[in-house]
Amino acid sequence: MKSTSPNQNFSLTSIFCSTFGHRYEKSKKITNHISEYKCKTCGQEVTNVVSGRIEILTFKNRKINACLSEFFQKKLQQTPTH
Template identity: 35%
Template sequence: MKNIQCKVFGHDYKVSRHVTYHVKEYTCSNCKKELTTNSKGNLTELTPKFKEINDVLERIHAKRRMRLKNFNKKQSENLLATA
């Protein structure tokens, strides 16, 4: 019954995971079909290969955010110390 609803009305995609600022994973709330954004920004099916790519991207993105956060924190501490 869930697949019929998607065939008639179309999929109801919700963001299931934010990988980076631009890459997200989507899941249909009716049929549980999973999609992700590819390198061109288009939606493609979430295959095991894309899942692995997204895992690596998320890990790199998280490390970069932490590094920038620590850098900005040190920079502001240096400004306060010199003032």
């Protein structure tokens, strides 16, 4: 008889978050309207996108946010103050 091993991704924190929801805190500000968030409990990272939705922070979203942040910082440096 073959024994089954528990799922490698199984953890109490993932059960807690799937039951009660994530506890996100802002980890990085990209622009005035876009930020990255990280769950205090399980460590899942998400970002809000231009359309207002929250998406999982994939490699593609991370690169987009890095370019957007760089562009935003350059824009702030060139803006004259009166």
